[in-house]
Structures are given as C-alpha cells and as structure tokens.
Amino acid sequence: MIQAIIVDAGARAFASSVHLHATFDADDKASGAVRAIRELAKDDAGLALSRWAFVGDSGNDRACFAAFKNTFGVANVFGHIGSLSVPPRWVAAKPMGQGFAEISGAILAARRSK
DSSP states (O other): OHHHHHHHTTOEEEEOSSOEEEESOOOOHHHHHHHHHHHHSOOOHHHHHHHSEEEEOSGGGHHHHHHOSEEEEOGGGGGGGGGOSSOOSEEOSSOHHHHHHHHHHHHHHHHHTO
C-alpha cells in the first residue's frame, strides 16, 4: 500500500528485504554505487563495474546484479530471483549478515590463495 502511494505521487519505489526506498531521482542503485566508488575510492568509474564486487539480497538490487561483473547474493535473495533479469552470479548458503560474512570470507580466502 505504501509503495502504491509513493508511485502515485510520481516517485519510484523499491522494496528491499527490510525497508522501502523512495526517490524522485532517475539514478538507479548501480549508477549510485559507481558514483560512490568514483568519489570516495577515487577509482575510475569506467573500470568500477569490473573491478568491484556487489553483494545484495533483494529485488531492489536488480540494477547492480545486471551491471557489475562480480555479484553475490545472500541466501534470502532466492525469494526475489523471479523479479531479477540477471541474478547474482554466486549465492551464499546463509541469509542476511551470515551470508555476507560467508561471502566476505570466501573472497578473502581466494585472495590469500593467489
């Protein structure tokens, strides 16, 4: 119901697993993430999509799952797979924070083994 009110007001609304995003801005989550990488990490925006990884958990992450080369989902993303044009490339066995810890541990282990 709240999402319909937001859309009726002319904004865009995206539900995550824990909250509702509402914006009049045309940017999506992927363009915002790339802008943050450029501004905060001083990294090249053109290379960001292949050099950085994205971890998400819901349908509001669809733009990032489609844009970034290396994408991960925590297990609760399975409830949103049907709404994603591009699912995450890898999905953790565990949900929420435990899934994020699982993904982080796997990335760090892979880096150490190189």
